[in-house]
Amino acid sequence: MKKRYILLFIVIIFVGFLVGYRFGYKVSPREFIAEDTKIIYANEGIADKDFKEIIPLISAAGKEADYEKFEKIKKYISKVYAFSDSDFYNKELKTSVVVDTGYWYFFILKDSVKYFHKDGEFYKLKSKYMEKYGLKKDIYMCFHRGLIIFSENKSVLKKIINKKGTYNAKIENIIDETRDNILGVLVYNNTKNKDLGIEAISLTGTVDKNIVKLQGEIIGDKNVFTAFNDQPEERKLLKYAGKNTLYLSMKDFSKLEKLIFNSYTLGSNKDLILAMWQGFIGTKPSELLKEIDGEIIVDSKNAAMVIPLKDGEKIRKALGMFKTEDGYRISNRVKLFFKDENILIYGKDNFVENTFPATLVRGQFLYGSLDIYSNFGIEELKGIDLNISGIGNEIIFEVEADSKNMGELLRRIK
Incomplete structure (x- = not known):
């Protein structure tokens, strides 16, 4: 009987030690x-x-x-x-x-x-x-x-x-x-800091x-990303969305001003740069962004973009000082032209309708399917796609690659 009490006492002391260690001493x-x-x-x-x-x-x-x-x-x-x-x-x-x-x-x-x-x-x-x-x-x-x-x-x-x-x-x-x-x-x-309206990236x-499956996620500041909750009733450009395209949609693009024009992208001279912009162009960036008609689509492989406008005449006036014989040139590399009255093209108009265009879920504001080799030149990941989707205040990036491909990439960059 005495041995039993001694054993019980030892067990109680041991359990007490474990509980004290786990909940009192140890930290996560x-x-x-x-x-x-x-x-x-x-x-x-x-x-x-x-x-x-x-x-x-x-x-x-x-x-x-x-x-x-x-x-x-x-x-x-x-x-x-x-x-x-x-x-x-x-x-x-x-x-x-x-x-x-x-x-x-x-x-x-x-x-x-x-x-x-x-x-x-x-x-x-x-x-x-x-x-x-x-x-x-x-x-x-x-x-x-x-x-x-x-x-x-x-x-x-x-x-x-x-x-x-x-x-x-x-x-x-x-x-x-x-x-x-x-x-x-x-x-x-x-x-x-919430630079660019981003709270965390994982x-x-x-x-x-x-098969190596990688997933990246951008979590945006809800106060900024709430602008994506209002989506256009009709998606006219979605028919062009497919391989090597980025599709972005929202009713009011002027709400992107915080993401594009901020101290992180423009530096400490943000206010001066915006004042100079308004002096040259004659209007605020937000007023120009407001003229985008609900959608933008980018051909990532050929560096081209289609921008439908609500009132093309307002944009023509803003770009007046950059007008040339073949369109509008902001620099030697950047060329814009109007395809028709309210469609502005950046680069070349190589966009064609896809037989099987992308389908978006309700509330989705971003879609992309990019060939990693064509867009980023990573030889080891040739034939592998980077898939992108944006819903709510989250943007998801996904890649699936054979472990052999990933091994070859690691061997090169080690």
């Missing part, structure tokens, strides 16, 4: 996501995922992949996150990598320090392992409330462990919705029977 990597966090990579449920199909991609990138060894290691890993407060255009991204080992945390502590030596308040990767893995920059590590954090910069480690995260429903939803995707999800967080992917 998501708690490091703050307003100033620009780039986030998240891959959850790693221990339960089968990564066998992505080994060829890893090998193609020039990295050795010992799958059996990886299988033994990954069972100890629950989540992997990476964070950066730097923007994509920064010359040097200062990043940190956070590894959540779940309940294995205390068992891993002892083994982890075999590879690192104490360096002040943090740990530093030993030189022999730097040489073994061909690393040129020092790697620092710290243990923080159930997480193991790595970075090339001590100041980054100091900053991240002192971060006070802010709940962001959009980012949380993106991570939740892509949790099962084997490639995880890369997120660009723009909710603080890229995720899966691999299924040697």
